[in-house]
Amino acid sequence: MSKKEPTVQPGFTIVELMIAVMLAAIVMFGVGAMVVDSQRGWQRMYNHIYSDVATDSYVARKTFDSVVRKASSETFLLDAAGSWIEVYYYEDPNSAFVDSYARFSYDGIGQLDIEYGRLNPRQTLTVRTVCENVSSCVFKASGRSAQMILTLDDGSQTATIVSSSVMHNQ
């Protein structure tokens, strides 16, 4: 009876295993970092486009633009500190005199409002919030142009928009 020779199973040395594990770890770490970074980039871009700050700043710019462009250039009121501006416009296109007003005002604690009303006699019709999360808002004017410098901050994102418009009506 022949003596059975012990079988030699091929295997890895501990050094080979460690190298393999380290290489695998490096690859996995790299891939993981890429995935996480991509996710963060995606999230950041998503916020940049669709966050409240982004949409609010867009709405504020459009509102300011549409109201100021139809305003009368004859006269307007501007706060010395620039926290509000009041412009006048024709609600009735056949009116010989400006009959309505719109007043943008920043309350100093995060809200930009617009107040619409009638003149002669002065009567407030509606007050609407244009946007929240306002950290600063300054109105300026020069000639027939009015400007709004608005900064929005919701804690995670900040956006500053500068909107300028010319008052076109008489």
Place this chain on the structure above:
Amino acid sequence: MNKLLQSKRRGSAIALVLLVIVILLATGVGLLSLGLHSRIFAIRNASDIVARCAVDAGLTKALFEMNEKLKVKPWDGSTLPQATDEMLPNCDAIYSYTITGDIGNGYIIESIGKSNQAERRVNSSLRLQGPFECALFVQGTMILKAGTLVDGYNSLDPGDTDVEVRIGTDSTLPNSIMLNFGVAVNGDVLVGVGGDVESVVQDQGATVDDKYAINVETVFPDITVPALPDKGTEISVHGTTLTMGPADNGEYDGIELKRAANPGVLEITGGDVVLHVTGDTSLGQDCEIIVREGASLTLYLDGDLVAGNQAGINNENSPVNFKLYGTGEGAQEFDLKAKGDFFGAVYAPNADIIINAGGDICGSFIGSNFEIKSGGNFKYDEALKNVSVDDEAVRFVIQHWSEE
């Protein structure tokens, strides 16, 4: 080793790699999609702003073209300016405009601005604006004597009680408007662009509706003297009465009225009289220019106007019937007097105007400096706002503006 490599046991590396690739692809596609949306959003915003600039440019160009057309007399409304797909310089935007309407019903400008997919459309109605929009307006200083009441009326519509009265200056220098004690302005007081009303208006106890700075510097249009036959002489009257009618329209070297036994009188009668005086106009003591009822006098004066004691220009009609235009290239001085009420409109942006009247002063005064030394109250005649294309210093301005 070879056996290990030749092992037919299934591995999981391919699946893992594919999983990672799918995850990275999904994230990448998401990022690209967001980036694309962001880019499209930014392009739309930018295009909208550029289209807005284009539509404004179209409107401005249309208004400019209309005013250029207005300079050619007589007015020809058969062809109106228009433009199609004009390029806005230094960008990819285009604008178009059309003008519709007629002089009787008014003109409307429709302007369209386009940039990429963005389009803006603006409609504006136009009106003619003459030089007499304000009761009193100066480039420099204005002094109203104590107790003057500045009010308005409409000689064409006595029932019109809602007359907009404005007096003002284009200056922002301190004390440019002096409202002495008791002055009452049933209207607004305007000061130059950016001026401090409290500094510019020296208020010594006046009452006014409102005081504010204008937003746009006032335009003082140039006066174009109509072509008139050169008479080669001056109008000289010594102690007699000279009657002039439309047949005497022309260019004269000067006007001199002198008193002899009787005062010299220049009587305007029989219709619309237009005189261009290249020199001075001098009215001696008690002498007067009388614009008879039904007649009118339009006087283009290159020189000065001086009037002695009790002399004056007496218009027996509404202010519309006596218009004095200062057409000198340099500074002028107008010393206006009237024995009773003064009715007239003066447009002389380079003239220092001083007025003494025996009664009220009715009309409108546009000058360099202005002072009421004596007289009653000042009444602005809103009928002076009614102008036609053939009047002096008229231009189209935007009346109503709307955006779709």
